[in-house]
Amino acid sequence: MDLSFSEEQEMLxxxxxxxxxxxxxxxxxxxxxxxxxxxVPELWKEMADLGWIGLPFPEKYGGGGFTFLxxxxxxxxxxxxxxxxxxxxxxxxxxxxxxxxxxEQQKKDILPKICKGEAILTLxxxxxxxxxxxxxxxxxxxxxxxxxxxxxxxxxxxxxNVADYIIVVARTADSANPEEGITLFIVDGKSPGITTHLLxxxxxxxxxxxxxxxVKVPKASVLGKPNQGWGMxxxxxxxxxxxxxxxxxxxAQQVLEMTIQYAKDRVQFDRPIGSFQIIQHxxxxxxIDVDSSRVSLHKAAWMLSxxxxxxxxxxxxxxxxxxxxxxxxAQAHQxxxxxxxxxxxxxxxxxxxxxxxxLFFGDADFHRExxxxxxxx
Amino acid sequence: MDFRYxxxxxxxxxxxxxxxxxxxxPGWLGVDPGPEEETREDVGPLARxxxxxxxxxxxxxxxxxxxxxxxxxxxxxxxxxxxxxxxRGAPGMDTAIAQVDLIxxxxxxxxxxxxxxxxxxxxxxxxxxxxxxxxxxxxxAVQLRAVEEEDYxxxxxxxxxxxxxxNANYEMVYARTDPxxxxxxxxVFMVDLKSPGITLRQIxxxxxxxxxxxxxxDNVRVPKExxxxxxxxxxxxxxxxxxxxxxxxxxxxxxAKRYLDHLxxxxxxxxxxxxxxxxxxxxxxxxxxxxxxIEVGCNLGHELxxxxxxxxxxxxxxxxxxxxxxxxxxxxxxxxxxILGLYGPLHERSKWVRLGGRxxxxxxxxxxxxxxxxTTENSKNHIAGRAGLGLPKK
Ligand SMILES: Cc1cc2nc3c(=O)[nH]c(=O)nc-3n(C[C@H](O)[C@H](O)[C@H](O)COP(=O)(O)OP(=O)(O)OC[C@H]3O[C@@H](n4cnc5c(N)ncnc54)[C@H](O)[C@@H]3O)c2cc1C
Ligand SMILES: Cc1cc2nc3c(=O)[nH]c(=O)nc-3n(C[C@H](O)[C@H](O)[C@H](O)COP(=O)(O)OP(=O)(O)OC[C@H]3O[C@@H](n4cnc5c(N)ncnc54)[C@H](O)[C@@H]3O)c2cc1C
Numbered sequence: 001m002d003l004s005f006s007e008e009q010e011m012l013x014x015x016x017x018x019x020x021x022x023x024x025x026x027x028x029x030x031x032x033x034x035x036x037x038x039x040v041p042e043l044w045k046e047m048a049d050l051g052w053i054g055l056p057f058p059e060k061y062g063g064g065g066f067t068f069l070x071x072x073x074x075x076x077x078x079x080x081x082x083x084x085x086x087x088x089x090x091x092x093x094x095x096x097x098x099x100x101x102x103x104e105q106q107k108k109d110i111l112p113k114i115c116k117g118e119a120i121l122t123l124x125x126x127x128x129x130x131x132x133x134x135x136x137x138x139x140x141x142x143x144x145x146x147x148x149x150x151x152x153x154x155x156x157x158x159x160x161n162v163a164d165y166i167i168v169v170a171r172t173a174d175s176a177n178p179e180e181g182i183t184l185f186i187v188d189g190k191s192p193g194i195t196t197h198l199l200x201x202x203x204x205x206x207x208x209x210x211x212x213x214x215v216k217v218p219k220a221s222v223l224g225k226p227n228q229g230w231g232m233x234x235x236x237x238x239x240x241x242x243x244x245x246x247x248x249x250x251x252a253q254q255v256l257e258m259t260i261q262y263a264k265d266r267v268q269f270d271r272p273i274g275s276f277q278i279i280q281h282x283x284x285x286x287x288i289d290v291d292s293s294r295v296s297l298h299k300a301a302w303m304l305s306x307x308x309x310x311x312x313x314x315x316x317x318x319x320x321x322x323x324x325x326x327x328x329x330a331q332a333h334q335x336x337x338x339x340x341x342x343x344x345x346x347x348x349x350x351x352x353x354x355x356x357x358x359l360f361f362g363d364a365d366f367h368r369e370x371x372x373x374x375x376x377x
Numbered sequence: 378m379d380f381r382y383x384x385x386x387x388x389x390x391x392x393x394x395x396x397x398x399x400x401x402x403p404g405w406l407g408v409d410p411g412p413e414e415e416t417r418e419d420v421g422p423l424a425r426x427x428x429x430x431x432x433x434x435x436x437x438x439x440x441x442x443x444x445x446x447x448x449x450x451x452x453x454x455x456x457x458x459x460x461x462x463x464x465r466g467a468p469g470m471d472t473a474i475a476q477v478d479l480i481x482x483x484x485x486x487x488x489x490x491x492x493x494x495x496x497x498x499x500x501x502x503x504x505x506x507x508x509x510x511x512x513x514x515x516x517x518a519v520q521l522r523a524v525e526e527e528d529y530x531x532x533x534x535x536x537x538x539x540x541x542x543x544n545a546n547y548e549m550v551y552a553r554t555d556p557x558x559x560x561x562x563x564x565v566f567m568v569d570l571k572s573p574g575i576t577l578r579q580i581x582x583x584x585x586x587x588x589x590x591x592x593x594x595d596n597v598r599v600p601k602e603x604x605x606x607x608x609x610x611x612x613x614x615x616x617x618x619x620x621x622x623x624x625x626x627x628x629x630x631x632x633a634k635r636y637l638d639h640l641x642x643x644x645x646x647x648x649x650x651x652x653x654x655x656x657x658x659x660x661x662x663x664x665x666x667x668x669x670x671i672e673v674g675c676n677l678g679h680e681l682x683x684x685x686x687x688x689x690x691x692x693x694x695x696x697x698x699x700x701x702x703x704x705x706x707x708x709x710x711x712x713x714x715x716i717l718g719l720y721g722p723l724h725e726r727s728k729w730v731r732l733g734g735r736x737x738x739x740x741x742x743x744x745x746x747x748x749x750x751x752t753t754e755n756s757k758n759h760i761a762g763r764a765g766l767g768l769p770k771k
Contacts, residue, residue, distance in 0.1 A: 001379060001380060001381065001382060001383075001386070001453065001679070001682075001683065002378060002379040003378060003380070003679065003680060003683040004378065005378060006378075009378075069378065260766050260767070260768065263768060264767075264768065264769060271769075271771055272768075272769050274761075274768040274769055275768065275769045275770060275771050277758070279768075280757065280758065280761035280762075280766075280768050281754070281757045281758075281761070283760075283761055283766055283768065284696075284697075284700070284756075284757035284758075284760035284761050284765070284766070285700075285757070287693070287697065287760060287765070287766060288677075288697045288700060288701050288760075291677060291680070291693075291694065291697060292673045292674065292676065292677040292697070292701065293673070295676045295677055295679060295680045296672070296673050296676040296677075298378065299380050299676055299679075302378050302379070302380055303380070313672075315669075316668075316669050316672045316673065317673075319665075319666075319669050320669050320670075320673050364666075365662060367669075368661070368662050368665035368666055368669065369661065369662070369665065371665040371668055371669060372655075372661040372662070372664060372665040372668075375641055375664070375665065375668055376641070376645065377641060377644065377645060377655040377656075377661055377664065377665075
């Protein structure tokens, strides 16, 4: 066993923290909550130049060839900085599936653009049922000649407003088993028949209503095998859950640190509030949530990187952090008093994001069910 | 980063597992690690056998120098051994081992040979005499008096809550040698519990097991060569002793893991209204939540072990695990009682009992887990303090 990070990983950590502290101040974070696009193209380009966007992709397509664990390190720092923008959408929901299941042509067409920061991607999976199960996939794709024609509405699609390619999960055959007959399509964001509407959320992220009205896509845009897409979706949700957990981890770490500092600085009754035992015990509890999350996150990410099956470990960390991050931010509010309840204070950014992140890619109940299955129940 | 066990470590784990399989009676459901359940008449003899066997294999104090009966093995081996023993609920994990650490740190060469070797051979047991009626969390309030005379100290006073002292040969006794100085006036003695002037009274715990002992000292003469460390230097031993209890929370977690696994198996085999309990969404959800809490605790345990191997400070992490582990132990016990329903509270000897009555025991016994070895509140003070989050005192 060796729980240390490589020098390269330590460097990634540090350079990511420094870069984001500099380039992603909270003023920018707040601005992007109101912005139509929700990200800064120049900053996106800079991140691409640093190799961040191409981090996990093969070098032959312009990527860095790094592991998921490395990606998790980067995502933790992005979570710490509340970095806005379509990073998880592009890299995890869009890029990784193409890297894994795409044809050579698809990979050559799209991956280099992702790595250079020239293409934004996302996944259109959930529908008005708002669930992550196969029954809920109702959007239909029908064969017409050498094309498919897709119609229907997707909801809660992240960053579809700016996406160049959208991987659309659609039903291509009816079957008694809802997991059969689902196909993934790589759809050009400029295809006629697509409309997107931004949905306002408490987290200020860019979720969209995404409507396909007889959108025509060539057969060559099928990702993986037709009618067998659900297994792929399951895997994508796992990656996304882990990536989201990494962001949450970084946020929780930052909230703990800023709250410890606040407790040392804030004086009431002629002493720092951090000297009151109840505040100390709150912080002790928060630290247990944060520190136990960190090693569990890294274990799951390491397993994924090593190709060891880790459905349980991913659900353990997403299930755990979904509640732990919310607990930590709520407790931090209690310790901050009224100042943290204002829009001027950074804490509110994390509190809002914690809830949204909890609900993305499976909340605690969703992941507990997976853990139950993994335990043989 | 690599979470895998090496081949050597994996091979050792298999060896330990096989040893436990061969040493436990068929169908063994496991007992809580530590001196409490070893007090039971049906467990005591098995526990004694286990100490001997572990001693013969030089598995007690695996990491110690060979001169003191150890194997100079890497720390990882000991961690695997303790995890397996706790997970399988095999008796024989000895609080004496924590005392070895103290003796090796503060003892003279003569003391090391005299006291450590019999412990590592599995021949003697030790009790811990810290607490007194008026010194619980506030260990520095110890009043038991030790007065120097000629070549011995005379001890007068009492200890309480000394777990398993009635089964022990020696007790590590924290005594006051300077009544004027609360913190710098303590000394630590290794006391033969057969010494004249010692009276023991067992106190039944809530579980019904009489594992607590009151130990009364009436002019007990302790030879000077049994003073551990310096006279009035007991504070150093005491602080070290808190650190030596590093693994306590992890025992609780691995113990809870066994209970959870029994519960999962039970739910996979038990039908209610024609449906397997494990198919009930509420039951699945609760069991999975327990599994998550336990897994997260085990992961933090990996971190703790890693810190120890690296020689980093472990105060924060070990106390975090102590708090988390104690809470988990109580929650898994409560969950078991709820799932068993009216069968839950049945005594283990009832003919209708389920899962050997382990959950009714556990429900009662784990109330002690957030107290023993320092309370949860005390642990949180440590986490928040200088060696942890660095919060100010005043
Ligand atoms: C929605 C809202 C409406 C409000 N409306 C009004 C209003 O109309 N008029 C008005 O005057 N004020 C108002 N307040 C302010 C409110 O009274 C204060 O927020 C409150 O008294 C706490 O003070 P503080 O925010 O400065 O936190 P602090 O006093 O700095 O407390 C910070 C943390 O330290 C803890 N702490 C402080 N002292 C101790 C102690 N001795 N022991 C243990 N813990 C301690 C607190 O419990 C808290 O967790 C409002 C606040 C809110 C959130
Ligand atoms: C199962 C079991 C086995 C034990 N085995 C042994 C043994 O072998 N040898 C031995 O010497 N002792 C043993 N003990 C005793 C154990 O160490 C004490 O119970 C423990 O230290 C608490 O002391 P107390 O019971 O006197 O409670 P107190 O110290 O009186 O505490 C009562 C309450 O006040 C809280 N409190 C006290 N001080 C503080 C503080 N500074 N900040 C916040 N809260 C505080 C406590 O957390 C607790 O909630 C055992 C106890 C149990 C339950």
